[in-house]
Amino acid sequence: MTTIKEIAAGVNASYSAVSRALNGKKGVNPELRKKIIELAKDMNYFPHSSAQALVQKKVGVIGVIIPRTGEFAFQNPYYSHILMGLSQIANAADYQLMLSLGDQQSYTEMYHRRLVDGVVIVANRLDDPLLMEVIHQHIPVVAVPGLAVGSEVEVPSVNSENIVSFKQALKYLLDLGHRRIAFITGKENSLYTTERGEAYRTLFKEHNIPINEDYICESDFSKTDGFRLMGDLLDLAQPPTAVICMNDLVAPGAIQQIYRRGLKIPEQISVIGIGCSENFELYHPPLTAIRTQVQAVGNKAAQILIEQIETGGCREKRVIIDSELIVRQSTTVPPS
Amino acid sequence: MTTIKEIAAGVNASYSAVSRALNGKKGVNPELRKKIIELAKDMNYFPHSSAQALVQKKVGVIGVIIPRTGEFAFQNPYYSHILMGLSQIANAADYQLMLSLGDQQSYTEMYHRRLVDGVVIVANRLDDPLLMEVIHQHIPVVAVPGLAVGSEVEVPSVNSENIVSFKQALKYLLDLGHRRIAFITGKENSLYTTERGEAYRTLFKEHNIPINEDYICESDFSKTDGFRLMGDLLDLAQPPTAVICMNDLVAPGAIQQIYRRGLKIPEQISVIGIGCSENFELYHPPLTAIRTQVQAVGNKAAQILIEQIETGGCREKRVIIDSELIVRQSTTVPPS
């Protein structure tokens, strides 16, 4: 471990000269600076980040908290996309990512211990206790996907667009002639569930179509649950002619159930997916889906958080990243 | 930010008394200790980790480096399982996880800057340059999956069992009567590719079956490539009657290609997967697969790394976690 002192001794200068030289600050003779920089490289010097953090009051780390709701929530490609997105921006701004899986870690504690300069909370529950802690503290934080609009607490958040694109998908199915449209949604208190559920209900009301509550079923976001619930749907006396699946896990689960029953997609049932998967066109058949740009969500979240850390403020309180419906071959007119 | 000094002032004691009390060390009067602990809680005190790191010469963070080989290598559930496994053990031992995606971060730099106490490198390339850096330094490190046996460099590593289970799967297919057995493998310089490829060749030689090189095709581990290569295989004049897929991404890609061609599994082609997915039984049909216990790999890797950090040594140089073949319904006798 070579320190700044050793370099100082090596060139017969003071610590401060070395520090200034290495940090590109003025006040050090050009040729001394050159000698310092060379020696530092020769001695394989790296600044001790803890020492820096102590005096700079900043560690250069942002925490990423992913609460473990089910056993394997982290399995969801949603999370890897978020992480990729965060990583890109954070690294470019010289921040590291500290990952906290599971529920044991309080982000408040991470911040108070100065392990991190700020935190992005990937919380899918609207009433997430971790998220609620934020109210009485003012800690740099950004929530993904954030709280519902009109919620009493105000937290900067980034989210993919849920409502317009979902209505677009529904409308597309209605236009094809579908009326028995199922929606395998997520857990009750998730923002996605709330927003899309409302979109479903308002659109049906706008079109004066009665809502069959049997067609809206709550999953735990998992493939297993997609499989199970699709089974329930197909067991109904009047099974749906189309189904929209909440995310990248529910869709393959549901599709596998459909094939298990020996049904054909889209001839006997139309399927629409939602998610960030790059592989929808590889599905059998290629899957009509709402493409959410989760990586872009991660990008934006990192950007907003870093802005908070460095300026103390935050211009954008609630950012929404576009989603779009891409029609492929898993949807067609309902069977007659 | 409440510091130890403020607490000391609050109870009219010295910093050292507070420190000792809070760290459960002896040498402080029980009732003073009680007062200190109470006040610390009241004042919402948390130790400043950088200050601790400076004096303890340890930051309590382990780095996880996941080199970005393709654009989205991180998509692979392999990585989330590793992370879950690492997280479990690390958190239990009061370590945090620092995640470095992409190739820009040198783990050597992470260590030299004292951002981390040690590093686990998730490298799938045997000649990974990051992994090679380790040779001349002695830094606490563990590689997943590690280098080939007999490699000149010796790095502690953890891996899932590749050879025995793969031979078992092959033998199972041979016993069913298959001779045209394809293997969609990974990239050339990956340990998995190497070990399983060798297993394939030796077993075929042992059984005096000529090896058709067309049946062994290298993927980039992605679903897209699984899809593409399965297409190539089915285009052969003598297409295989069975195929083994490298990982959790290649298998669904290949299966989707098979369905795209209108073929039936397993009647027309048998499929075996390999991976850590919990969802093999949800596949259509339920997928015969080698189940690798990647989360357990992560557990072990964390344990070994922490042992290195804390004791300086490492008893287990190369750990292998069992894999097992689970026969489900995607395999049967070859079509006549």
Place this chain on the structure above:
DNA sequence: ATTGTAATCGCAAACGTTTGCGATATAGTT
């Protein structure tokens, strides 16, 4: 020769901990 200006440089404090060591106090033993 004097003053002014600017650049270079080092001292020392500060960041918030932990910890060895010596000082003091208390209790116990003879």
Place this chain on the structure above:
DNA sequence: AACTATATCGCAAACGTTTGCGATTACAAT
């Protein structure tokens, strides 16, 4: 009463940086 053993406690150094401030120097302008 004298001594020992033990427990409690604070001082101050140490960890490796950064940085404000004052000191020094050089050089030009007066």
